[in-house]
Amino acid sequence: GTLLVLNGPNLNLLGSREPGIYGSATLADIEALCSNSAAELGFTARCVQSNHEGVLLDEIHQAREQAVGIVINAGAYTHTSVALRDALAAVNLPAVEVHISNVHAREEFRHRSYLSPVVSAVIVGAGINGYRLAIAQLAELLKD
Ligand code: DQA
Numbered sequence: 001g002t003l004l005v006l007n008g009p010n011l012n013l014l015g016s017r018e019p020g021i022y023g024s025a026t027l028a029d030i031e032a033l034c035s036n037s038a039a040e041l042g043f044t045a046r047c048v049q050s051n052h053e054g055v056l057l058d059e060i061h062q063a064r065e066q067a068v069g070i071v072i073n074a075g076a077y078t079h080t081s082v083a084l085r086d087a088l089a090a091v092n093l094p095a096v097e098v099h100i101s102n103v104h105a106r107e108e109f110r111h112r113s114y115l116s117p118v119v120s121a122v123i124v125g126a127g128i129n130g131y132r133l134a135i136a137q138l139a140e141l142l143k144d
Contacts, residue, residue: 001068003138005034005131006059007049008075014100021101025128034071037132041139043068053077053084060087069138070095071131078103078113085114094141096134099124 007027010017015026031047038045046067048059056074063070070093074084078099088095095118102125103110116122121137123130 001142002044002046002066003034003038003135004059004063004067004070005031005038005045005047005135006056006070006072006074007047008053008056008073008077009051010075011073012049012051021106023100023127030128030131033128034131034135037135041135043135043139045135053081057083057087060084060091063093064091067093068142069093071098071134071138072096072115072119073098073100073131074115078115079109081114085118088115089118094138095119096137097122098130098134100127100130101125 007030012027014022014030015024027049034045034047050056056077060070072095074081077084097113097115097119104124120141123133126133
């Protein structure tokens with residue numbers, strides 16, 4: 001099966017963006033890590049990054065027919081987007097929310113996630129390893 005790995009706004013800048021907070025890994029590094037982690041567990045990763053909320057919504061909708069689970073780092077949309085929350089709630093797929101940084105140790109406005117109530121698990125502050133943990137958790141949930 002396919003796991004949709006969605007990265008939201010500004011995550012294309014990883015590597016050069018606030019490295020003290022997000023580390024030196026690039027989006028390409030994350031996508032390679034996700035592809036490898038998924039393959040080890042018998043899945044295929046479909047990795048998509050977009051700075052556009054509507055593109056992220058369209059991907060979640062498509063996942064209904066094309067994927068078996070979702071890993072999502074929605075970036076700042078985490079803290080603003082009722083639409084992404086509604087999309088995740090609408091599709092009947094297990095989803096895991098990831099944040100590279102520990103959002104709870106940062107500004108107050110990052111403490112609230114609109115997505116957390118509608119996902120199965122949340123992984124924050126584990127750096128890019130969070131994506132591997134998320135994929136492992138989805139594989140566990142999808143075991144028959
Ligand atoms: C982030 C945390 C968000 O608050 C921020 O807007 C991001 C990245 C993270 O991975 O730590 O863009 O989702």
